[in-house]
Amino acid sequence: MQPFWTTRAFRNGIWVLLILTIVFMAKQVEFLFYPIGIFFATVLTPFLFAGILFYLTAGLVDWLELKFKRRSLAILAILLLLLLLTVVFVLTLGPLITRQLLALLDTFPRFAEEIRKLHKHYKWSEVVIIGQDRSANLLKEGLGLDVERVVNRNLRHAEEEEVLRRAFEA
Incomplete structure (x- = not known):
């Protein structure tokens, strides 16, 4: 029989305690991480939005590329459609x-x-x-x-x- 500190459950418990300790210590000096969080939220938000838009429009771009024979025209058509939808949304809900x-x-x-x-x-x-x-x-x-x-x-x-x-x- 092996000692309890060499078991997988013990190692996992140590990892959980270590992570919880790190989170607790980070909460104690939260004022140091607040500006970093604001920076990442400011920088990553446009990238996240762009990634979502890419995911939603990738299939439509491929389909329009087959119709227009040029990818740049397909992208331009989708951008104009998104701009039109934004204007209609603002004009109706504003x-x-x-x-x-x-x-x-x-x-x-x-x-x-x-x-x-x-x-x-x-x-x-x-x-x-x-x-x-x-x-x-x-x-x-x-x-x-x-x-x-x-x-x-x-x-x-x-x-x-x-x-x-x-x-x-x-």
Whole structure:
């Protein structure tokens, strides 16, 4: 019988522990790897996109090459088709996305008022603040909006509407 440290299961366990240790140590100095990750994400994304496009259009290029007798014409036809599809996509969905975003910003005072009511009723100060920070960061990074200015403006309008409603109800 052989010693346990020479068995295959023991060696595999050591490899797993070694990999987990390396991952743990890498998480401890994550700030060193963050810029490297950003660099690779920035550089590799176009190559990944190009590889996917190549994979999706390779058969079509071969088929069009048989029809046009020149590969360059087949590639040009596919590029023009992709450009046309992109333009149609942007022209059809662009206004829809814009309308949806503006509708969201218009209804934001109602959402803020509901959150304020929940905050007063349940005293959810920490939950609301955490959610508000995450939403603000998402909107600021994704849309480039100055969320604080938009929220304050919408809250001010909501408060003015509430004052006017109370004045006319009385």
